[in-house]
Amino acid sequence: MFHAELITPFAALLERHARERGNKHAYRDNTRAVTYADLYRRTANLAGHIAALGLEPGDHAAVLLPNSVDWIEATIATVRAGGVAVPVSAEATPSEVLYRLTHAGCRVVFTNTALAPVLAELAGELPDLRAVVIVDADHTSALEIHQHALDVLADRAPTTPARDLDDIDVPAFLVYTSGTTGKPKGVQLSCRGMLWVTASCWAPVLGLSESDVVLSPLPLYHSYALNLSVISILATGATIHLMEKYSTTEALRLLETGEFTVMPAVPTIFHYLMEAALAKGSTALNGLRACVSAGAIMPATLNTAFERAFGVPLLDGYGITETSTMVTMNPQGARVMGSCGLPLPGLAVRIVDPASLADCAPGSEGELIVRGPNVMLGYLKNPEETARAVRNGWYHTGDLARADANGFITITGRIKELIIRGGQNIAPAEIEEVVLGLESVADCAVAALPDSQLGEVPGLFVVPRGPDFDPAEVLAHCRKHLSSYKVPASVHVIAEVPRTGSGKVIRFKLKEMVAD
Ligand code: AMP
Numbered sequence: 001m002f003h004a005e006l007i008t009p010f011a012a013l014l015e016r017h018a019r020e021r022g023n024k025h026a027y028r029d030n031t032r033a034v035t036y037a038d039l040y041r042r043t044a045n046l047a048g049h050i051a052a053l054g055l056e057p058g059d060h061a062a063v064l065l066p067n068s069v070d071w072i073e074a075t076i077a078t079v080r081a082g083g084v085a086v087p088v089s090a091e092a093t094p095s096e097v098l099y100r101l102t103h104a105g106c107r108v109v110f111t112n113t114a115l116a117p118v119l120a121e122l123a124g125e126l127p128d129l130r131a132v133v134i135v136d137a138d139h140t141s142a143l144e145i146h147q148h149a150l151d152v153l154a155d156r157a158p159t160t161p162a163r164d165l166d167d168i169d170v171p172a173f174l175v176y177t178s179g180t181t182g183k184p185k186g187v188q189l190s191c192r193g194m195l196w197v198t199a200s201c202w203a204p205v206l207g208l209s210e211s212d213v214v215l216s217p218l219p220l221y222h223s224y225a226l227n228l229s230v231i232s233i234l235a236t237g238a239t240i241h242l243m244e245k246y247s248t249t250e251a252l253r254l255l256e257t258g259e260f261t262v263m264p265a266v267p268t269i270f271h272y273l274m275e276a277a278l279a280k281g282s283t284a285l286n287g288l289r290a291c292v293s294a295g296a297i298m299p300a301t302l303n304t305a306f307e308r309a310f311g312v313p314l315l316d317g318y319g320i321t322e323t324s325t326m327v328t329m330n331p332q333g334a335r336v337m338g339s340c341g342l343p344l345p346g347l348a349v350r351i352v353d354p355a356s357l358a359d360c361a362p363g364s365e366g367e368l369i370v371r372g373p374n375v376m377l378g379y380l381k382n383p384e385e386t387a388r389a390v391r392n393g394w395y396h397t398g399d400l401a402r403a404d405a406n407g408f409i410t411i412t413g414r415i416k417e418l419i420i421r422g423g424q425n426i427a428p429a430e431i432e433e434v435v436l437g438l439e440s441v442a443d444c445a446v447a448a449l450p451d452s453q454l455g456e457v458p459g460l461f462v463v464p465r466g467p468d469f470d471p472a473e474v475l476a477h478c479r480k481h482l483s484s485y486k487v488p489a490s491v492h493v494i495a496e497v498p499r500t501g502s503g504k505v506i507r508f509k510l511k512e513m514v515a516d
Pocket of ligand 1: 177223224293294295296297298316317318319320321322340397399411425
């Protein structure tokens with residue numbers, strides 16, 4: 001059943017929870033927790049203060065923080081101020097941070113003392129920035145931009161009240177995703193689109209409600225966690241424990257407390273958890289009623305082995321940033337292992353020939369396209385890519401899929417060339433751009449190479465400029481300019497990059513070179 005009552009402005013949801021379950025913990029991390037009553041009050045204060053500091057409706061505010069309750073308060077406050085929250089990984093390199101902050105023209109940045117030096121370094125290149133809110137109050141940093149302590153703002157009534165817009169169709173989140181051109185694209189998402197996923201998927205299909213206590217090991221800057229670990233909690237009144245970073249030992253320790261009912265993660269995490277639990281001889285996940293997997297293909301063998309080991313359903317769902325996440329989800333009843341489930345009720349999903357757009361017969365492979373209320377508002381400042389991705393309301397996913405006679409969908413690959421390393425997306429072109437910045441590299445290309453632990457990893461193929469080429473130098477250069485998960489797992493010297501007549505890299509030929 002569709003939960004229409006959950007599609008309402010954040011302020012109304014928070015007010016309802018503050019009234020009905022004010023003393024209940026909403027979000028927790030290792031250092032603190034916030035109740036629904038405090039979340040309602042503190043995010044209103046914070047929203048009023050950042051509006052007074054110059055965040056106008058529609059302006060962007062970056063959240064450059066690790067997973068934490070602070071992250072949650074900053075994000076919700078931005079939306080309550082009428083702004084657009086821009087999650088930025090706390091592990092992003094300075095150039096990745098700079099790209100996002102300048103592309104979105106961020107007016108406000110929420111960060112901490114550990115990350116403030118990155119901003120201080122970039123400050124001269126951020127003309128739009130008006131204020132920096134530091135989450136740990138006792139800060140001393142070299143930043144010249146006006147700084148404020150989050151705790152002080154959140155606890156003090158502002159002179160300007162939170163805007164709390166009634167319009168939930170405007171951009172509220174800007175989530176950067178890897179693009180085929182190598183430059184990340186800013187996906188504009190609305191509160192309606194995000195809440196619609198809770199209303200049609202997490203609440204009715206997963207059964208998420210105020211009686212759930214969720215354990216989340218996911219990075220909050222990714223759309224999957226933003227949707228499930230942040231917004232669906234706020235919508236349903238559940239409680240969540242946010243791990244700052246995934247660690248198998250810590251996840252098992254937390255699960256052994258028996259207090260958690262639901263855990264979302266990516267296939268690699270379920271693999272690690274299962275291996276560790278089996279090695280310890282402990283397979284009891286007391287209290288857990290369901291696990292959710294998304295972000296990458298969940299092998300049927302892993303799904304079956306996990307459920308056999310733990311006796312807990314592991315439900316695979318298929319989500320994309322551009323569709324505010326979920327497109328399909330597995331039901332809790334009869335399922336097909338290896339399938340990512342059924343299209344969400346209310347979505348139109350087709351599998352078509354990518355060229356002719358003719359529908360494929362059940363069982364045959366084609367591109368999955370989707371239309372519905374969760375499709376993005378568009379890419380920020382990129383009408384060409386938006387028009388290419390969304391045609392007549394249909395979002396063209398670039399993923400290859402098959403449907404069985406009962407409508408169960410299986411993702412078989414992707415037309416897009418993203419490399420998914422343990423659930424994290426990497427665009428080959430982004431690595432290539434960095435590597436081509438080196439004098440010693442004449443040409444290069446990146447291809448996904450299979451990896452038994454992470455699914456796939458980027459392999460770098462280089463055409464050196466001279467005989468003194470040093471792979472270690474390339475890797476050091478990558479480490480400097482790319483997040484660690486994007487650093488190639490291996491470097492291979494080749495004589496020429498194979499390309500099509502129109503100049504596109506033929507990546508499968510690169511893979512064959514390694515297989516030989
Ligand atoms: P992102 O926009 O970063 O969320 O990445 C979306 C992509 O992740 C999709 O286009 C798929 O290629 C992949 N993906 C997400 N969920 C699944 C799943 N359950 N099975 C297979 N691939 C998935």
